Amino acid sequence: MEIKIAVNNVKCGGCVSAIKDKLSSHQSIQQIEVDIPTGMVTIDSQKDVTEEVKQILVDSGYPPK
Numbered sequence: 001m002e003i004k005i006a007v008n009n010v011k012c013g014g015c016v017s018a019i020k021d022k023l024s025s026h027q028s029i030q031q032i033e034v035d036i037p038t039g040m041v042t043i044d045s046q047k048d049v050t051e052e053v054k055q056i057l058v059d060s061g062y063p064p065k
Contacts, residue, residue: 003043003050007062010039015062022060023053039065 009015016034019041023032031044041062043053054064 001045001048003045003048003053005041005043005050005054005057006065007039007041007057008065009062010034010036012036018060019057019062022056026052026056029053 007019010019013036016036019034020032023029023041023043026045026049028046028049029043030046033042034040035042039062041053041057043049057064
């Protein structure tokens with residue numbers, strides 16, 4: 001299942017690394033991509049983890065737009 005969430009505060013490669021580090025701990029997430037110009041986080045997951053991912057992003061300083 002592909003999940004796309006546009007987030008705020010993505011400015012550099014360090015932001016991308018921080019997002020990937022935080023989300024990679026979730027067992028259902030298989031792949032994470034982050035587009036810096038748009039702030040789009042794309043996740044491949046075994047199940048719908050949208051709400052959990054949004055909370056992780058908020059807690060990490062990258063709230064959804």
